[in-house]
Amino acid sequence: MRTSEVLASKDDAVTLDSTAERTTEANEDAGERPAGSQVVRAREIHYDYVSGGGSLPVLNGLSLDIAESEIVMLTGPSGSGKTTLLTLIGALRTIQRGSLEVLGKELACASGADRLTLRREIGFVFQTHNLLDALTASQNVSLALELKSVCRENRDKAADALTKVGLGHRLGHRPNAMSIGECQRVSIARAIVNRPRLLLADEPTAALDNKSTERMLAMFRDLVDAEGCSMIAVTHDPRTMDVADRIIAMDDGRLHPGTPL
Ligand SMILES: Nc1ncnc2c1ncn2[C@@H]1O[C@H](COP(=O)(O)OP(=O)(O)OP(=O)(O)O)[C@@H](O)[C@H]1O
Ligand SMILES: [Mg+2]
Numbered sequence: 001m002r003t004s005e006v007l008a009s010k011d012d013a014v015t016l017d018s019t020a021e022r023t024t025e026a027n028e029d030a031g032e033r034p035a036g037s038q039v040v041r042a043r044e045i046h047y048d049y050v051s052g053g054g055s056l057p058v059l060n061g062l063s064l065d066i067a068e069s070e071i072v073m074l075t076g077p078s079g080s081g082k083t084t085l086l087t088l089i090g091a092l093r094t095i096q097r098g099s100l101e102v103l104g105k106e107l108a109c110a111s112g113a114d115r116l117t118l119r120r121e122i123g124f125v126f127q128t129h130n131l132l133d134a135l136t137a138s139q140n141v142s143l144a145l146e147l148k149s150v151c152r153e154n155r156d157k158a159a160d161a162l163t164k165v166g167l168g169h170r171l172g173h174r175p176n177a178m179s180i181g182e183c184q185r186v187s188i189a190r191a192i193v194n195r196p197r198l199l200l201a202d203e204p205t206a207a208l209d210n211k212s213t214e215r216m217l218a219m220f221r222d223l224v225d226a227e228g229c230s231m232i233a234v235t236h237d238p239r240t241m242d243v244a245d246r247i248i249a250m251d252d253g254r255l256h257p258g259t260p261l
Pocket of ligand 2 (some may be wrong): 084
């Protein structure tokens with residue numbers, strides 16, 4: 001099903017440049033910036049999923065720069081590789097070809113320990129919320145702070161983060177006793193509780209009503225402006241575009257030039 005979505009997305013796409021030269025130009029327009037205080041620098045990334053003797057190319061020579069204190073919204077058809085790109089940037093997947101520097105660390109040659117260290121500086125809001133059912137909202141958020149002990153200090157930090165996302169009254173609730181929108185906000189609280197330098201969010205507002213969406217977007221903007229972190233959010237939600245510094249469209253594993261803001 002997903003493979004046909006990829007093929008369908010080619011048909012729906014804005015005309016794709018056919019030559020490598022043009023693709024590079026498109027990437028430069030869309031994602032690459034002059035060297036400076038970049039938190040992400042991707043060059044010619046390729047990524048294939050290999051299964052059952054077959055190989056599915058998902059990222060096809062993608063290049064991208066993300067600067068410090070920048071909020072970038074990443075859009076594109078289903079199956080175009082957005083989540084794959086986010087998980088590569090978040091060091092949750094191993095890069096196969098190309099160069100990917102995140103927070104100054106080249107991931108193409110990083111050890112497992114390097115990737116773990118890097119992941120501690122990154123907050124991740126997953127497309128599926130990935131909360132543990134056996135833990136309360138507070139414990140799920142505390143988990144991001146310290147895997148071994150849920151000490152008083154961590155509990156307070158978790159409570160702060162949950163209050164920021166409007167869930168101060170749900171600290172003791174387990175995921176199965178919360179709405180989907182509340183679970184989404186717990187996963188946002190978990191992503192921000194460590195004060196990450198880079199926030200990666202996959203459809204962070206998909207399950208939220210207008211009021212919660214506004215609150216989350218204002219919080220993301222504050223976080224970026226006050227703490228200088230950067231954010232890449234995959235989104236199809238038009239409500240999120242207002243807080244973007246840049247909107248980048250992706251298709252067929254590459255970037256299209258984003259709409260200038
Ligand atoms: N673990 C996997 N093994 C094999 N193929 C995969 C795997 N994960 C994703 N794919 C395929 O790779 C392609 C890109 O998937 P990805 O999840 O990155 O797309 P996406 O742009 O995030 O889509 P959506 O908007 O639906 O979330 C899809 O065709 C998908 O079926
Ligand atoms: Mg996805």
